Amino acid sequence: MEVVSIFQELLASLDKKYPEWPVTLFRCDNGRAEYDNSLFRGILRVSGISFEPSPPYTQHKNGVSEGKIRPLVTKARAMLHHSQLLDRFWAEALNMAAYLHDPSPSRPLGNKTPYEVLQNKKPKISHFRRFGCAAFELIPEEQRVGKFTARAQDCVFQGYVHDKCKIWRLWEPGGRRVVQASDVRFDEDRVLGNTMRENMELESSIPGSIIPRDLPLEEDDVELLAPPPECSLLANVSTST
Numbered sequence: 001m002e003v004v005s006i007f008q009e010l011l012a013s014l015d016k017k018y019p020e021w022p023v024t025l026f027r028c029d030n031g032r033a034e035y036d037n038s039l040f041r042g043i044l045r046v047s048g049i050s051f052e053p054s055p056p057y058t059q060h061k062n063g064v065s066e067g068k069i070r071p072l073v074t075k076a077r078a079m080l081h082h083s084q085l086l087d088r089f090w091a092e093a094l095n096m097a098a099y100l101h102d103p104s105p106s107r108p109l110g111n112k113t114p115y116e117v118l119q120n121k122k123p124k125i126s127h128f129r130r131f132g133c134a135a136f137e138l139i140p141e142e143q144r145v146g147k148f149t150a151r152a153q154d155c156v157f158q159g160y161v162h163d164k165c166k167i168w169r170l171w172e173p174g175g176r177r178v179v180q181a182s183d184v185r186f187d188e189d190r191v192l193g194n195t196m197r198e199n200m201e202l203e204s205s206i207p208g209s210i211i212p213r214d215l216p217l218e219e220d221d222v223e224l225l226a227p228p229p230e231c232s233l234l235a236n237v238s239t240s241t
Contacts, residue, residue: 130157138185
């Protein structure tokens with residue numbers, strides 16, 4: 001079960017990074033699929049973590065987690081609108097919004113960032129880029145065909161790799177997939193949302209095209225575009241000093 005393995009990795013990471021703040025409580029909604037099962041509750045019991053699900057139809061009882069949803073969705077909506085990307089990229093925008101949470105100033109923290117409070121140092125933001133901007137991924141020499149072929153391919157910037165500041169997530173329109181790359185050049189003055197939309201609409205109008213006009217998500221797309229489970233898990237974990 002993916003949620004269980006991701007939670008174990010997250011728990012081990014938190015124990016190593018913040019031993020002075022042990023995880024003591026796991027609060028979640030009343031969903032039974034991900035958390036309320038014998039395997040997940042067994043891990044909590046062995047780790048000495050209390051399990052506190054909210055009653056049915058009372059999402060407001062899970063206030064911390066539910067309270068994060070609106071600002072994250074608001075940021076993701078703004079990024080999608082500004083980049084002119086299709087709504088199908090909502091998960092990538094939401095993932096980036098979650099990534100930007102820790103290095104963003106917080107009023108309850110005295111305008112300090114959560115990262116600064118945890119790490120006692122200011123976060124690095126030099127690697128931040130504009131969501132949806134044009135990105136040029138270097139093609140490895142081993143994959144080049146001929147002396148005069150392109151040395152880079154056009155991509156769309158989608159976000160960051162968790163805990164890494166020199167690896168980026170890119171959407172390859174040609175391969176219709178999300179990749180991770182480090183040798184990248186950005187043109188933040190250009191957004192490719194409209195160009196991608198026009199190309200997809202053109203391809204969908206060609207007889208025999210495999211891309212329908214309404215652009216539904218395929219199973220592979222759901223897996224590639226889904227935000228990592230640690231984003232939702234972090235909102236459900238409580239620590240104490």
